[in-house]
Amino acid sequence: MSYVTQKKAEKYYNVTSKTLHRWDEKGKIKTKRTEGGHRRYFIKEEKDDGKISIIYTRVSSKKQKSDLQRQTKFLKNKYESYKVISDIGSGINFSRKGFNSILDELFKRNIKEVVVTRKDRFVRFGYSFFKDLFNRFGAKLTVITDKKNKxxxxxxxxxxxxxxxxxxxxxxxxxxxxxxxxxxxxxx
Missing domain, CATH: 1.20.5 (Single alpha-helices involved in coiled-coils or other helix-helix interfaces)
Structure with a gap:
């Protein structure tokens, strides 16, 4: 269950943008608007395999708690049905409670997707290792705002x-x- 862009909704339902707009006006499809006024269309995923989708947020210290709230709010706007797990601690510290609960669920094959704002919010080093690990367990580790051109x-x-x-x-x-x-x- 998530809200997606118009292009993804067109592909999912195999219809044109005009049809999506008409459905929205008639109330046949759930939509919401972004701050910029763009529509997001609700898609219920057909196959509910019982796996969980998670938003993971992390900051290094309690002084950064407001940033933790901003990360959560930003991701919740895009992935409102996802469960939120947060940590306060270093990205080098692998003993974080939330981080380890995600790994526990991953090893049980209970995770569908984990979404983070930036790579370093999940781990400071070794992100590609964890991305591969998630793939091997049939899960997805998604980064939203990292620059691709580094x-x-x-x-x-x-x-x-x-x-x-x-x-x-x-x-x-x-x-x-x-x-x-x-x-x-x-x-x-």
Whole structure:
């Protein structure tokens, strides 16, 4: 169950755009409008195999909770019937509760599709491995807003920058913890 673009609806129902508009006016098909005024047409998938479709959102820290809400709202507008799973934690950390619940369901072959806004929202590294893993279990891992035109050099530099950022944050976080611990020990 999802809303799709006019072109996909035309193909699905094997009709013209005029027919879709007429059906909309007569109430024969459910539609909704995007913020830009474009129609989205409801398609009920014929085969309900009991598999779940998931929206996965993630941010690195609690300070970014508003971004988590924006991701969820953005994806819910396109995939309103999908279940939402969210995490707050690093993309390098594979012990995230929501992430692991998705993998558990994947290994049981209960997942149809997982949708994320960007590759790094699912995992910071190894996205192609997980995409292949999903394919092998008959599921789909979909990214909505990643640029397709990145060169391999751009991707590599982004990966290196994120590695440096993560480990710098860990280093300074531990350093701050040790300084605070020393100050607490001194004041006692």
């Amino acid at each position: 060169t391999s050099e751009e991707e590599l530099s982004e990966d290196l920058l994120s590695i440096i950022t993560v480990f710098t944050a860990r280093y300074y976080g531990k350093r701050r913890y040790n300084i605070n611990k020393k100050n607490t020990d001194i004041s006692i």
